[in-house]
Amino acid sequence: MVITTVSSRSFNQDASGAKKAAQRGPVFITDRGRPAHVLLTIEDYERLAGRSVTLSEALAQATDFDFEPTRLGDLGLRSADLD
Numbered sequence: 001m002v003i004t005t006v007s008s009r010s011f012n013q014d015a016s017g018a019k020k021a022a023q024r025g026p027v028f029i030t031d032r033g034r035p036a037h038v039l040l041t042i043e044d045y046e047r048l049a050g051r052s053v054t055l056s057e058a059l060a061q062a063t064d065f066d067f068e069p070t071r072l073g074d075l076g077l078r079s080a081d082l083d
Contacts, residue, residue: 006021
């Protein structure tokens with residue numbers, strides 16, 4: 001784990017660089033030389049918070065996936081005859 005420290009000004013000028021650094025470890029953001037904030041990935045935050053993600057939350061975060069359910073006929077099953 002790499003700990004990175006950046007000033008508020010540097011963070012404002014290069015937020016994407018700070019996000020890349022957060023992939024390697026926490027990024028401390030300083031105000032007047034003193035740590036004021038910490039930037040973490042969501043995975044690191046959830047691990048620290050001891051919070052697990054529910055299936056519905058994970059699905060809500062998914063942005064692009066293919067879903068093609070198997071048709072019953074493809075499984076060799078047929079509809080129930082209720083007559």
